[in-house]
Amino acid sequence: MKEIARLAQARQQMTRRLNGRRSSSSLPATIELVLSRPIASAPMIAKTAKVTQRSALNLIGELGVREMTGRGRKRGA
DSSP states (O other): OHHHHHHHHHHHHHHHTTTTOOTTOSHHHHHHHHHHOSOOOHHHHHHHHTOOHHHHHHHHHHHTOOOSSSGGGGSOO
8 A cells, every 4th residue: 555655646746747848748658657667767768758868868857766777977968
C-alpha cells in the first residue's frame, strides 16, 4: 500500500510540471515511462517520446529525476 501511495505522490509532483506546457509536449510521455519502469535510460525515453537523446536528457532534468549513466553532465547544455 505504501508503494502505491508513493507512486501516486510521485505522479502528482511530476504532473505539476505540466502546467503552462504546450499540448504537444513530450513531458507527459516521459512521466508515464519513468513511472512505469524502475530504470529508464535516455535512449529509451528518446525512442518512446520520439525526441533526440539530448532532448530526452533535458526532459529528465525537467522532471528532477537522476540520469544514472553520468553522460548528461559531460555534454554542453
